[in-house]
Amino acid sequence: MSCHSAANASTKQYIHSTDSPMYSSLLQSFQQNPRWVNSKTRKPLFMVAPTNESEIQAAVICSKANGLQIRVVSGGHDYEGLSYRCGSPFIVIDLINYRSIDIDSGLQTAWVQAGATIGELYHEIAGKSPVLGFPAGLYPSVGVGGHLSGGGLGTLVRKFGLAADNIVDATIVDVNGKILDRKAMGEDIFWAIRGGGGSSFGIITSWKIKLVEVPSKVTVFTVGKIGKEAQKLVHRWQYIADKLSEDLFLRVILQNSDVNGTRTVKASFNSLFLGEADKLIPLMSNAFPELDLKSENCIEMNWIQSVLYFAGFINQENLNVLLNRTTLFKSNFKGKSDFVQNPIPETAFDEIWEKFSRVESAFMLLDPFGARMDEIPDYELPFPHRKGNLYNIQYLVKWQKDGIVESKRNVEWIRDLYEYMTPFVAHSPRAAYFNYRDLDIGTNTKDDTNCSKAMIWGTKYFKGNFEKLVQVKTRIDPENYFRNEQSIPVMKYA
Numbered sequence: 001m002s003c004h005s006a007a008n009a010s011t012k013q014y015i016h017s018t019d020s021p022m023y024s025s026l027l028q029s030f031q032q033n034p035r036w037v038n039s040k041t042r043k044p045l046f047m048v049a050p051t052n053e054s055e056i057q058a059a060v061i062c063s064k065a066n067g068l069q070i071r072v073v074s075g076g077h078d079y080e081g082l083s084y085r086c087g088s089p090f091i092v093i094d095l096i097n098y099r100s101i102d103i104d105s106g107l108q109t110a111w112v113q114a115g116a117t118i119g120e121l122y123h124e125i126a127g128k129s130p131v132l133g134f135p136a137g138l139y140p141s142v143g144v145g146g147h148l149s150g151g152g153l154g155t156l157v158r159k160f161g162l163a164a165d166n167i168v169d170a171t172i173v174d175v176n177g178k179i180l181d182r183k184a185m186g187e188d189i190f191w192a193i194r195g196g197g198g199s200s201f202g203i204i205t206s207w208k209i210k211l212v213e214v215p216s217k218v219t220v221f222t223v224g225k226i227g228k229e230a231q232k233l234v235h236r237w238q239y240i241a242d243k244l245s246e247d248l249f250l251r252v253i254l255q256n257s258d259v260n261g262t263r264t265v266k267a268s269f270n271s272l273f274l275g276e277a278d279k280l281i282p283l284m285s286n287a288f289p290e291l292d293l294k295s296e297n298c299i300e301m302n303w304i305q306s307v308l309y310f311a312g313f314i315n316q317e318n319l320n321v322l323l324n325r326t327t328l329f330k331s332n333f334k335g336k337s338d339f340v341q342n343p344i345p346e347t348a349f350d351e352i353w354e355k356f357s358r359v360e361s362a363f364m365l366l367d368p369f370g371a372r373m374d375e376i377p378d379y380e381l382p383f384p385h386r387k388g389n390l391y392n393i394q395y396l397v398k399w400q401k402d403g404i405v406e407s408k409r410n411v412e413w414i415r416d417l418y419e420y421m422t423p424f425v426a427h428s429p430r431a432a433y434f435n436y437r438d439l440d441i442g443t444n445t446k447d448d449t450n451c452s453k454a455m456i457w458g459t460k461y462f463k464g465n466f467e468k469l470v471q472v473k474t475r476i477d478p479e480n481y482f483r484n485e486q487s488i489p490v491m492k493y494a
């Protein structure tokens, strides 16, 4: 497997214990949510950054022999900080040095080591071909270790499904320190790690992915609306977004903003079309004339430029920004998620707008499903939220000031919004997306895991697939060594 130059440039080989002068800065380097940086939770006894698989194997064997838990960091974006927080003595394995990417553009596949970010992956693909892409998330600093093992949802989801739908092989270090590829681990374990979260099953060391074909020219646009007009359009959007052509991804970002000194909510209709603008305009005026899309709203570019556009680099031409491993908008945050199966009534938006006016920085990101997502059966992978879901909601609240008071205020705010949304979203169970990890929806018991307790949060993320995940977990890690607050438990019902 070849190492690409960007990875070599910033290799930082290390083992550090708590008395190392570098300890704090290293710990902070991968904590993408500063909310956990100064929290009182236990810190790792050691942090190690292996450079090869045998060092990862050694770390597992040694930690287990010494009664230490392991936390694995790929990109460090876990919403609840579970890649670097743990209730018992533990070490962190930081995969920053394990991130080479080897692309076979002829076969349209790639082997990607688990410490790579999706930005590094996109950058590498663009270097090989302008008409190949990969259907993963929008933010370049997200790591493939966590992201692909939890699903991976981005602008190509309607055409190609999730990132996890496009994995064809993987390697994992199991609890005994053995390296298993797809053949050796078997189809059930291979199924589980593509959406069920890697951290319950072992340490994923690499993925083999299938690249997808994208046109040489794509079109993007962002049309912003505010106030009542925005409410009407968002309401209408719910009826069409999942039924559009598979080439058209049209999401909505709701965000509080100040317009001429008045607090309001802005709805940004933000789109990627896999084709040229002259095809997009008639599609939009037919399906969504109310938005009144004009050619001057549209920008044609190639796919990798659209990656930059969706990552927030609107005028950025240099692809190297994709190699930055720190998130662009780093601030304290709390996230939650829902799935919507019936359009939310227009009247509900008044209350959402009112709630948004009460905090510093609030978002609701509405990502449409339909098309390819409707074709993949719910049981194909652990991610079950397919046909019948119009869109996914990600709620986010962000704040700059550190400290418990601010944190509590913002967390309470998002919980209140979530409560308000109850009648409008999928229920029985109320569903959630594993990659937008939310410990509010339930956790395992402290000393031991108990399937009845875990069912509470497990069925929200995985619905009927939860039981199969438990069976797989029981087989690969019967003593439940790889565990955290929301790891899949071993079979044990109260």
Ligand SMILES: Cc1cc2nc3c(=O)[nH]c(=O)nc-3n(C[C@H](O)[C@H](O)[C@H](O)COP(=O)(O)OP(=O)(O)OC[C@H]3O[C@@H](n4cnc5c(N)ncnc54)[C@H](O)[C@@H]3O)c2cc1C
Residues within 6 Å of the ligand: 032, 071, 072, 073, 074, 075, 076, 077, 078, 079, 082, 083, 095, 114, 115, 136, 137, 138, 139, 141, 142, 143, 144, 145, 146, 147, 149, 150, 151, 152, 153, 154, 197, 198, 199, 200, 202, 203, 204, 205, 327, 435, 436, 437
């Ligand atoms: C700014 C931001 C933008 C995001 N954008 C998107 C998006 O567009 N689409 C989307 O679907 N999601 C998105 N997410 C959510 C993201 O997919 C998840 O948070 C994901 O788990 C992050 O993976 P990571 O490797 O960066 O995080 P980490 O914190 O490193 O890992 C997350 C979890 O996976 C485990 N893990 C990591 N690597 C391995 C491994 N090799 N083997 C076993 N377990 C492992 C960790 O221990 C932890 O439990 C975003 C998150 C943030 C903070």
